[in-house]
Amino acid sequence: MAKQRLRVIPLGGAGEVGRNMWVVEYGDDIVILDCGVMFPDADMLGVDLVLPDITYLREKTDHIRGILLTHGHEDHIGAVPHLIADLGFPPIYGTKLTLGLLGNRLREHRLHDKVTTVQINERVPFQVGQFNVEAFHIAHSIPDAVGFAITTPAGLLVYLTDWKLDHTPVDGRPTDLEKIAELGNRKPLVLVTDCVRVESKGYTPSEATVGEAFDNIFATAPGRIIVATFASNISRVQQVIDSAEAYGRKVMLAGRSMETNARIAFELGYLRADESTIIRPHEMSAYPDEEIAIVCTGSQGEPMSALNRMANRDYPNVKIKPGDTVVLSATPIPGNEVSVNKVINNLFKLGADVIYGPEARVHVSGHAAQEELKLVLALLRPSYIVPFHGDYRHLMLYRKLATTIGAVPDSERVLLAEGGTIMEFSPGFGKITGKAPVGYIYVDGTTVGDVGNVVVRDRQLLAKDGMLIVVVSIDSATGQLVAGPDVVSRGFVYMRQSQDLIEATKETVRAALANRNGSNPVDAAYINRKIRDVVSEFLYRETRRRPMVLPMVMEV
Structure with missing residues (x-):
């Protein structure tokens, strides 16, 4: 990374809704913005939560100066107990309610005594490494939510997530438009903003x-x-x-x-x-x-x-x-x-x-609609914009909106980021320059990261077509079939009603093993693969389904 450029990387939350986590890096200093979870999709079977992927940070933990939290929702604070140790226990900055809600999570994970928290006050600047940070109030569905204005050597970054222009919020504290206008006068280099309701016209109801x-x-x-x-x-x-x-x-x-x-x-x-x-x-x-x-x-x-x-x-x-x-x-x-x-x-x-x-009308969104997005763009007038907290269609529509109202001179100044997109900024420069490794990190029960994409795919396969276990015993000297094959079905067919298919499967296994040259040494791994291949091919030909076939070969 060029020393004179600001690097911004989403480790979650870009091109998706949830697991918000952003890296802001300049020189040897890193600050993290939010650290949340995402709830699993319907096809992530057995998964409880999805975390941001911090692979990019694992070799840079000594450079992390702090984690800044905007508010107390799970998609912004929920991953902290799971990841804070791997991040090297950097200090965490947040408002009183946000830290109160986080503190309970930390106590549940027995981490409360190991984590340093710093309560911040709106409009009172504080220093994190070489970053000067100002928090300002935003209206959302939870009190004590803030946005961040981060002054870096390369320019001003404004991080504005989960907000709307509610003039009659429950806590009586609307979004601080005065501060946003003041930030606009300072010519922000880049705005990182929520765009999930860009499809909704008008204003979000109060x-x-x-x-x-x-x-x-x-x-x-x-x-x-x-x-x-x-x-x-x-x-x-x-x-x-x-x-x-x-x-x-x-x-x-x-x-x-x-x-x-x-x-x-x-x-x-x-x-x-x-x-x-x-x-x-x-x-x-x-x-x-x-x-x-x-x-x-x-x-x-x-x-x-x-x-x-x-x-x-x-x-x-x-x-x-x-x-x-x-x-x-x-x-x-x-x-x-x-x-x-x-x-x-x-x-x-x-x-x-x-x-x-x-x-x-018993629920309203906590996110800004089109007219609110336009007003904030007009007030801030950033040089570059990175929309997030939305699916890819939301990012594209936000780019169109920003370009249509003239918030940026051309669409290239609205950068469309996905997980791991490396963006670099300096005065007059803002481009995607690379890709960091980012995938899904699953929480399954009490384990973090032990369940990967391969396990989830196996679960999907089992849920779709079930499994078939084939048990055989072979002579360890000759490789001849001694007992079996026995077949057990789970989630594929009901065995009592599918005797013809089960018997035909057994015959297919017998025929495959009978074709072996008995003079060769026994290779259990080869027999495993042979049974799996012939049974899978036979079952697909007969049923057009692909259950998971698990051979069990016992040598006697």
Whole structure:
């Protein structure tokens, strides 16, 4: 890297939604922006979380001066406990609520005492290596969210993620447009910005519209009200509390992460409620249904979430019944639609009235729409732009939008990055110069990185066509078949109803082994491959399916 150029690399979050992590590098100094997780796609079978790939940083841990966190959502802080040790335990900078939520994650992983955290204040600059950093407030669906203006020797970089221009946010603190305009006067070299709602015209509705919808529901619901949302959506929890208090209801928090995040937010002053409003599960029986409201996890249909368990009559403290009103205050993440619809169906079957979808106005996005994106571009007027936090189509549409309004002189100044794209910037220069190795790092149970793409492909194959085990015993001296073949099917065919196919498979194996020259030494590996090849070919010819064939060769 040329010493006079600023290097910017996404290790996650570019060309995708989730696992946000950016490297900003100049000379021997590196600062990391966010460190989040992504929830797995439907075809990532058995995977719990997907992490950024830090291969690029493994030989540079001595140069990492800090990690800057914008806000407390999982796609921005969730990977810290999994990766912080491999990054060399650099100091972590964040606002009070962000560090509070992160601290709980670190305690769960027994890392709290090993990590240095630094609380930052908006508009109070601080130094990280040779970078001068200014945090400024942005409106999002969680309080205490910030953007970063990073002054480097090459120029000013503005990192603006997960924001919108909400003039009536729940916490009363809109995006700091004054600061953004001031940054524009300083002629930013590069803007790195969220673009996921570039397809949406106009402005993103204010969080206040959700409060109005909640008030209407609380005014008319005959029985209990159950609101499902993300545990990290602190602003939405506050709106439920506000409506509950206005209409004389007590609030019970359901779901471990919901209880934990709410406790932290209460302790730090980001949630407020009358002393008697929040009740414990065992206290609900003391109040009639029309005086109860429940805030719970499960808006994405997660299998073990509180709402999913309620929908399956498996939650110990809440049994869904006629008269209940269930509100899904979230939009399904792509890939979760089937799970969410199943929960909704089960809730209806149990007699609940379920309120969901955009028409109900019980959820608004925390991301900027077209007119907001245009306004910020007009205020900042950066020399170069790197859109992210969106699929590739979002990046292309953002480039078109920025070019159409004249925010940049030509489309080449909007760089379309994907995971690992190396971009370098200096005054009058901004180009993609290389590619860092970036792949998916999977969390499966308690293991990180042990499950790779090969394992996931095997799981996909097993889920699609099942498996067939072929067991044979051969004479170790002659290689002749002594016993078997025995065939076991799992997920391929039901053996009792497919005896003809099973017998034909056995005959195929016998014929293949009978053609061996018995005078040659026994090669178990060769026999394994032979059985796998002939059985796979036979089964595809007969069924047009490709189960995983696992030979088991025993020498006797």
